[in-house]
Amino acid sequence: MDLKELIPTYNKVKEESYQYRFTIFTPVFNCEKSIEKVHQSLINQTYKNFEWLIINDGSTDNSHEIIERLTNTSSLSINYINNPENQHKMGCFIQAISLAKGEFLLTFDGDDECHPNALKIFNEEYLNIPTNLKNKVCAVTGLCEDQFGNRVGDTYPETPYFSNTFKSTTLNNIKGEKWGFTKTDILKGINVNSQIFSKGLIPESIIWNLIAKEGYITKYINKHLRIYHVDIENSLSSTSVDKRSYGSALDSIAGFNWFFNAYHFKTPKYFLKKLYVLLRASKYLPYNLGDYLRAIDSKVIKFLFISLWPFRKLTI
Structure with missing residues (x-):
């Protein structure tokens, strides 16, 4: 899908x-x-x-x-x-x-x-x-x-x-x-x-x-x-990076599409962080580069994502 x-x-x-x-x-x-x-x-x-x-x-x-x-x-x-x-x-x-x-x-x-x-x-x-x-x-x-x-x-x-x-x-x-x-x-x-x-x-x-x-x-x-009880693992939400990959990818793409045009100068770190998170999540998802580009609205983010795509395996 x-x-x-x-x-x-x-x-x-x-x-x-x-x-x-x-x-x-x-x-x-x-x-x-x-x-x-x-x-x-x-x-x-x-x-x-x-x-x-x-x-x-x-x-x-x-x-x-x-x-x-x-x-x-x-x-x-x-x-x-x-x-x-x-x-x-x-x-x-x-x-x-x-x-x-x-x-x-x-x-x-x-x-x-x-x-x-x-x-x-x-x-x-x-x-x-x-x-x-x-x-x-x-x-x-x-x-x-x-x-x-x-x-x-x-x-x-x-x-x-x-x-x-x-x-x-x-x-x-x-x-x-x-x-x-x-x-x-x-x-x-x-x-x-x-x-x-x-x-x-x-x-x-x-x-x-x-x-x-x-x-x-x-x-x-x-x-x-x-x-809020600290130092107690919440079994409902605790999961590994690969099992969070879909959620992380969707949250990142939504952040780009909803807020980049209005806030890219005010909070560039937010979008750079989301870019990293999306690249990391992409390692675990069954989508190719074109799938991500079709989902992202911003031409600037698309350019950055294309440029960094070859290095996504280096993310941890």
Whole structure:
């Protein structure tokens, strides 16, 4: 299949009515030791207008049995989906969008915790968005801390800080784990070719950059809401370079096509890095040089890619 046909696209959809304020989405792969901790964090929430959507992504441990017990005994409203085959986190995320009954979708991994007032703060921060920005703001995102109370990642230059994922990470160099919700109506406008779900890990950045390309912004806040456990391998997203190759290639090509014309002078390092990543990924993919050139829009990037193609085997 043409590489370009695997890059997500966007079509705005009509607003819907939702049963809950939030859908808390937890993708699970072998989380038998931590899923009850996630459940307890949600039980402790002071804001109660949410559902918990759990998608078990083909776990091989006892996750299914534990989740079934929670589903049958918990006071929470739980929608549990047990996928027989692993389709990776991106596949689960797109599945969650179609299933969400909440106005806002918030991903909450199977080994995380959050502060009891996290949902309350998210809701208040959304309500406080100026009226003239409400239609442009697609998300509210806060900070994370580790299990020892230390901040994980950078803070924002001010709070609230209105920007988008591409600008905040690429132009302002704000790095590290963050946590936030996105409007479900906006996520429903994302079109993803289902063939990519079987091609390994697809980075979430391709989704957030697509939303940024469409002109939506995020309200960022310097408040610690999620407890992100460091030094614990995430089985859902941990994989080798070759198994990330499809995702890396698509993310790189999308970055060129969506942002190069507007930002090549402002952030040349970003595009040079993506060029290297694409060359490295190409070693593992069944495409020839012409396939990549047809997928890339920029003539400048095409020229650089052709020039560097003979040296791609030197990438590590």
